[in-house]
Amino acid sequence: MSTPTTKKPTKPTKKPTMNTTAPTSALNVSRTTATAARVLRQLRHDPRTIVMMILIPCVMLFLLRYVFDGSPRTFDGIGASLLGIFPLITMFLVTSIATLRERTSGTLERLLAMPLGKGDLIAGYALAFGTLAIIQSALATGLAVWFLGLDVVGSPWLLLLVALLDALLGTALGLFVSAFAASEFQAVQFMPAVIFPQLLLCGLFTPRDNMHPVLEAISDVLPMSYAVDGMNEVLRHTDMTATFIRDVLIVAGCALLVLGLGAATLRRRTA
Amino acid sequence: MMNYSSGPPETESRTLPTPAVRAEGLTVVRGPRTVLRGLDFTVPRGQITGLLGPSGCGKSTLMRAIVGTQAKVTGTLDVLGLSAGHPTLRTRIGYVTQAPSVYDDLTVRQNLDYFAAILTLGRAASARRTDIDRVLADVDLTTHADSLAGNLSGGQRSRVSLAVALLGTPELLILDEPTVGLDPVLRRDLWNLFHDIAASRGATLLISSHVMDEAERCHRLLLMREGEILADDTPDALRTRTGSETVEAAFLHLVDEAAAAGRRKETAR
Numbered sequence: 001m002s003t004p005t006t007k008k009p010t011k012p013t014k015k016p017t018m019n020t021t022a023p024t025s026a027l028n029v030s031r032t033t034a035t036a037a038r039v040l041r042q043l044r045h046d047p048r049t050i051v052m053m054i055l056i057p058c059v060m061l062f063l064l065r066y067v068f069d070g071s072p073r074t075f076d077g078i079g080a081s082l083l084g085i086f087p088l089i090t091m092f093l094v095t096s097i098a099t100l101r102e103r104t105s106g107t108l109e110r111l112l113a114m115p116l117g118k119g120d121l122i123a124g125y126a127l128a129f130g131t132l133a134i135i136q137s138a139l140a141t142g143l144a145v146w147f148l149g150l151d152v153v154g155s156p157w158l159l160l161l162v163a164l165l166d167a168l169l170g171t172a173l174g175l176f177v178s179a180f181a182a183s184e185f186q187a188v189q190f191m192p193a194v195i196f197p198q199l200l201l202c203g204l205f206t207p208r209d210n211m212h213p214v215l216e217a218i219s220d221v222l223p224m225s226y227a228v229d230g231m232n233e234v235l236r237h238t239d240m241t242a243t244f245i246r247d248v249l250i251v252a253g254c255a256l257l258v259l260g261l262g263a264a265t266l267r268r269r270t271a
Numbered sequence: 272m273m274n275y276s277s278g279p280p281e282t283e284s285r286t287l288p289t290p291a292v293r294a295e296g297l298t299v300v301r302g303p304r305t306v307l308r309g310l311d312f313t314v315p316r317g318q319i320t321g322l323l324g325p326s327g328c329g330k331s332t333l334m335r336a337i338v339g340t341q342a343k344v345t346g347t348l349d350v351l352g353l354s355a356g357h358p359t360l361r362t363r364i365g366y367v368t369q370a371p372s373v374y375d376d377l378t379v380r381q382n383l384d385y386f387a388a389i390l391t392l393g394r395a396a397s398a399r400r401t402d403i404d405r406v407l408a409d410v411d412l413t414t415h416a417d418s419l420a421g422n423l424s425g426g427q428r429s430r431v432s433l434a435v436a437l438l439g440t441p442e443l444l445i446l447d448e449p450t451v452g453l454d455p456v457l458r459r460d461l462w463n464l465f466h467d468i469a470a471s472r473g474a475t476l477l478i479s480s481h482v483m484d485e486a487e488r489c490h491r492l493l494l495m496r497e498g499e500i501l502a503d504d505t506p507d508a509l510r511t512r513t514g515s516e517t518v519e520a521a522f523l524h525l526v527d528e529a530a531a532a533g534r535r536k537e538t539a540r
Contacts, residue, residue: 106372
């Protein structure tokens with residue numbers, strides 16, 4: 001057996017703070033899927049949340065359909081927009097609370113002291129909630145298109161694609177803001193702070209070019225505007241228009257950007 | 272990899288290459304407060320070192336610095352021969368925080384499954400399963416394996432947290448008050464487990480406590496107060512040096528001594 005004593009004593013090391021650049025691989029498939037499975041397992045112990053996540057958008061669409069009973073054209077416009085907005089809001093709420101819990105319960109510190117990459121954690125959450133978002137959006141889209149008479153000219157698959165990207169954007173935003181919330185109360189307040197302004201300015205209530213120029217300019221830089229715009233493109237055009245592709249790319253780009261910002265808020269070393 | 276597991280850990284004759292932990296001028300600042308003030312100490316391998324001191328003296332901060340989760344650490348801090356926080360240390364250190372850090376909405380086994388998947392990548396599912404069964408037995412939770420962690424008692428939850436740290440046979444275990452709130456029988460069983468881990472695997476354990484009677488069960492002691500280390504010795508040597516009967520009395524003696532020395536310095540000025 002080799003004697004460890006032959007090994008020279010390690011040379012004096014630098015300050016420990018120098019080691020924050022960890023070469024842990026950015027993304028590891030099995031750690032990511034393990035994390036996604038764990039998040040879904042946690043939700044499975046909470047069936048009421050799952051039922052509410054999946055049913056509430058359907059109930060809302062149903063309600064909306066009969067609120068605008070006399071003007072089906074209005075339902076088309078608002079219904080399609082809402083198909084994009086629901087996944088964003090649900091995933092925002094679920095993710096911000098889930099990651100806040102992870103931060104406050106000490107499990108995040110434990111995970112980051114283990115060989116888990118930040119990318120694994122974020123991708124794991126995105127994968128788990130993305131799966132839920134697909135189920136949620138598929139049901140809501142199916143209900144709207146086939147039972148409530150939502151008049152879509154384009155392919156419902158494209159509606160689903162936009163809905164999925166919106167869900168990812170919601171996950172990303174939720175993850176990001178959870179870093180700035182010290183309690184569940186604060187996390188819930190981020191919903192009116194981050195989501196409501198986008199809701200007012202996204203073109204749901206009135207076309208964006210009818211707004212005050214300042215507000216229109218603001219709406220131009222908010223991602224939800226492009227989510228709603230993308231939905232409306234599918235509603236009115238048979239093919240993928242250039243505007244649709246632009247919208248999809250912007251929403252996806254924003255989601256990735258905010259996910260990156262979210263990753264930056266996960267620190268292995270904290271005060 | 273070098274193998275330290277053979278041979279009894281108590282054989283002092285064989286000089287091990289590096290201590291498990293070596294600190295020189297270790298200082299930690301948290302906000303406006305300097306929590307650790309230039310600490311110098313070593314933690315020998317294969318033994319149980321107790322980290323004792325009153326609440327708020329910096330025990331947890333010191334442990335977080337060793338694990339590599341504490342920010343604003345200056346000075347030298349080597350852990351298992353590497354600088355603290357080194358990525359390869361993440362599988363070699365088991366860490367239990369003071370508050371149990373487990374998922375309340377998962378069962379005990381599901382918690383262990385997940386952390387084992389993160390820790391022991393590439394190992395067969397069956398090997399992972401035996402590992403999980405072993406740590407469940409170690410912390411005496413086999414019968415509660417399928418209970419939700421959130422439905423367990425406080426002591427049981429902290430044992431789930433401990434079980435996670437035991438996964439994958441770490442070389443260094445950092446346990447922050449692992450026996451707080453446990454009944455005497457469980458406390459005795461856990462201390463037996465700690466001794467068994469040190470003796471059979473040659474693992475190093477650093478265990479914090481503010482209960483002084485646990486000090487008697489450690490091989491070595493680090494006594495802390497207000498961010499400084501008062502003593503670094505064996506329980507026996509401490510008692511002899513201070514002429515005290517218990518470690519608690521020795522600690523109080525050292526505190527008074529330090530206070531008197533401080534006063535002398537003041538008046539000499």
